[in-house]
Amino acid sequence: MAYIQKHKEEGCVFCEAQGMPDGPDNLILYRGQQAFVILNRYPYTSGHLMVVPYTHEASLEGLQPDERAEMMELTTQIMSLLSKEYNAQGFNIGVNIGEAAGAGIIEHVHLHAVPRWTGDTNFMSTLGGTRVLPETLEDTFQRLQKSWRKMYPK
Ligand SMILES: [Zn+2]
Numbered sequence: 001m002a003y004i005q006k007h008k009e010e011g012c013v014f015c016e017a018q019g020m021p022d023g024p025d026n027l028i029l030y031r032g033q034q035a036f037v038i039l040n041r042y043p044y045t046s047g048h049l050m051v052v053p054y055t056h057e058a059s060l061e062g063l064q065p066d067e068r069a070e071m072m073e074l075t076t077q078i079m080s081l082l083s084k085e086y087n088a089q090g091f092n093i094g095v096n097i098g099e100a101a102g103a104g105i106i107e108h109v110h111l112h113a114v115p116r117w118t119g120d121t122n123f124m125s126t127l128g129g130t131r132v133l134p135e136t137l138e139d140t141f142q143r144l145q146k147s148w149r150k151m152y153p154k
């Protein structure tokens with residue numbers, strides 16, 4: 001019991017998402033051993049994902065080495081996923097730690113993986129002359145979940 005209480009916090013969006021069934025409501029795309037992949041509810045671009053440890057800790061320093069290692073593995077899988085599904089040409093991968101760094105959710109560390117395209121100065125991106133229109137979150141979720149399952153079957 002103490003273990004569960006230590007790792008789950010009420011009022012934390014990432015802890016609450018873990019307690020819900022996976023789908024367009026909680027936006028969890030994949031659950032690993034130590035961390036999960038979730039779609040950002042307020043994306044910079046379509047396909048903006050986050051890697052979050054199950055453990056409720058404010059900083060990477062509070063995690064165990066295997067938790068950090070899996071976060072990096074999942075980040076790598078996300079890059080392959082977004083390259084394939086969205087033809088991403090680059091990525092911004094980052095972690096904001098602490099209020100001074102502009103973290104949105106300070107108490108539960110999370111890694112952002114944002115796909116980028118050449119010339120994508122705003123939400124609408126140009127890909128080889130074709131317009132890529134913003135999708136609804138639900139469409140992005142369904143699309144990425146299908147693709148994830150195909151690329152990384154259990
Ligand atoms: Zn939390």
